[in-house]
Amino acid sequence: MTILEKAESWLGQGRRLALATVVETWGSAPQPVGSQLLVDAEGHFEGAVSGGCVEGEVITQAQDVIVSGGHRLLEFGVADETAWRAGLACGGRIKIYVEALT
Amino acid sequence: MKISTLNVLNDAKRARRAVALITNTITGEERIETRADAQAGSDLEKAFRFDKSAMLGDEFIAIHNPPLRLVIIGAVLITQSLIPIARACGYDITVIDPRGAFATGARFPDITLLADWPQEVLPDFKLDARTGVIALAHDPKIDDPALEMALRSEAFYIGALGSKKSHAARIERLTKSGFDATDLARIAGPIGLSIGAVGAPEIAISIMAQLTQALRLGRL
Numbered sequence: 001m002t003i004l005e006k007a008e009s010w011l012g013q014g015r016r017l018a019l020a021t022v023v024e025t026w027g028s029a030p031q032p033v034g035s036q037l038l039v040d041a042e043g044h045f046e047g048a049v050s051g052g053c054v055e056g057e058v059i060t061q062a063q064d065v066i067v068s069g070g071h072r073l074l075e076f077g078v079a080d081e082t083a084w085r086a087g088l089a090c091g092g093r094i095k096i097y098v099e100a101l102t
Numbered sequence: 103m104k105i106s107t108l109n110v111l112n113d114a115k116r117a118r119r120a121v122a123l124i125t126n127t128i129t130g131e132e133r134i135e136t137r138a139d140a141q142a143g144s145d146l147e148k149a150f151r152f153d154k155s156a157m158l159g160d161e162f163i164a165i166h167n168p169p170l171r172l173v174i175i176g177a178v179l180i181t182q183s184l185i186p187i188a189r190a191c192g193y194d195i196t197v198i199d200p201r202g203a204f205a206t207g208a209r210f211p212d213i214t215l216l217a218d219w220p221q222e223v224l225p226d227f228k229l230d231a232r233t234g235v236i237a238l239a240h241d242p243k244i245d246d247p248a249l250e251m252a253l254r255s256e257a258f259y260i261g262a263l264g265s266k267k268s269h270a271a272r273i274e275r276l277t278k279s280g281f282d283a284t285d286l287a288r289i290a291g292p293i294g295l296s297i298g299a300v301g302a303p304e305i306a307i308s309i310m311a312q313l314t315q316a317l318r319l320g321r322l
Contacts, residue, residue, distance in 0.1 A: 004111055011105060019103055023127060023155075023162040034155035034164060071130045097127050097162060099103055 003036040003047045007101060015040045017101040018062035022049050022094055026077070029092040041066050049096050050076070061098050071099040103132060110134055111166055118168035120150055128160045137167075169194045170232050170317070175220055175248040176239030177204040180263070183306035184236075185213060191310065198223060198248070199239060220248035229255030234313050236293065237262040246275060253285050259316040261293035261309060290322050 001009070003019075010017055020037040022029075030051035037047045037055065039062035049058055054076045061072055077093030107123065111134075114121040120137035140147040145158055155165045170193045174181050177199035188195055196214040199205040205217035216223050224247075229235065235252035237245035240263055252260045253276070262272060269291035276286055294308030295315070316322060 002115070004108055004115075007108055008112055011108075021162070021164065024157045071127075073127050095157075097125065099125075099130065101103055101105055101108060 003038050006046050007038050010038070010040060011101065016066050017041075018065045018098060019101060020049050020058045020062055020074075020096050020098045023073075023097045024095040025092060026094075027092040029094050031094075037062070039063060039066070050094065054094070054096075058096055058098065065098050065100045069100050069102065071097065073097055107132055107134065114166060115169065120165075120167045122146060122149065122166065123164040125162045125164065126160055127157070127162055168230075168232055171196070171234070172313075173198065173224070173227065173229070173233060173235045173248075175199065175235070175237040175245055176241075176263075177201070177206075177210060177215070178238050178240070179302040180238050180305050180309070182209065183302040184309060185210070187306055187310045188313075191314065193234075196227070200244060220244065220251065224248060224251045229257045231256040231258055233257050234259035234316070235261075236309065236313075238293075240264065242272065242275065246272070246279075249276065249289065250279060250281075253281055253288060258320075259290070259313050260288050261290040261312065263293050264291060266292060290316075 007017055007019065018039050022031055022033050022035045025033055031048055035049055037045055037049045037058055039045045039059050041063060043059055043063055045059055048055065061074060065072060074096045111123060122135045123132060124135060125132045135146060137150045140150060146163065149156060149163050149165050150167065153165055153167050156163055172188050172193040172195050174184065174195065174197045177197050181197055185195055196216065197210055198216045198218060198220050200217060200219045202217050205215055207215060229252060235248060235257045237248055239245050245262060249260065249262060264272065272291065273286050290312055294305060295311045297308050299305045299308040312322065
């Protein structure tokens with residue numbers, strides 16, 4: 001089952017969801033562009049946007065988006081460790097689009 | 103993403119239709135484009151062709167090509183080892199073997215299993231550029247007709263099990279059937295990357311590695 005099919009199934013269970021998608025990568029990045037993470041309001045998730053390095057932060061942002069609606073563009077990388085709690089240990093940089101399913 | 107958009111994407115996947123979701127990452131606006139309507143040589147058409155999602159300005163082009171498919175001829179032990187690996191790599195799998203004793207649901211649960219001759223069922227199959235064909239039956243009566251149909255298709259990978267000697271005999275038979283050296287060079291035989299594989303699970307890994315190489319690098 002793909003992430004989008006999983007989303008369909010979770011919506012069928014009445015859950016509110018957000019989707020995070022890797023839209024751009026630079027250097028060494030563990031998950032390719034297009035990789036997705038599905039998150040529900042309780043923080044249950046399926047899929048991945050990195051090797052586990054930034055998932056925690058993305059899940060928190062996704063839960064916020066479920067409440068607030070709309071979308072956010074996040075950027076992670078070694079240089080951004082001061083801006084974000086999470087950083088990529090591999091030295092790569094990734095841009096992640098987080099959106100509510102509405 | 104709108105739920106209606108999610109439904110369109112899932113419907114397209116089930117119908118094996120190639121579509122792209124284009125999302126403006128600043129405004130959040132989204133639209134669907136189909137491969138059929140993409141202008142030849144455009145950035146969008148190239149993205150479909152190379153199966154590569156990417157940012158284009160502020161827009162994210164998410165390519166949703168039909169799922170990869172793997173057609174395996176021969177319901178044998180290597181097939182059993184190959185199925186979980188291929189599934190993990192995202193392939194929809196069909197196994198074809200006319201020998202009823204091999205092609206049983208008990209040995210092959212949860213996949214499309216056809217206890218028919220390849221030449222009877224493959225014509226209904228669109229062997230497209232997102233499909234790999236692997237002949238593992240080790241019996242020319244079963245393998246050869248499938249290989250001939252694969253060679254006439256756009257299948258991105260064609261592999262056949264057998265030693266160098268049996269592959270040479272296969273090449274001879276297929277040459278008599280009218281295929282030239284360029285056609286026959288498409289067949290990976292003996293199948294799999296040369297990693298010294300011993301036993302079905304390791305052979306399955308060598309096949310899966312070669313299939314991945316053909317998909318990602320476009321070569322055997």
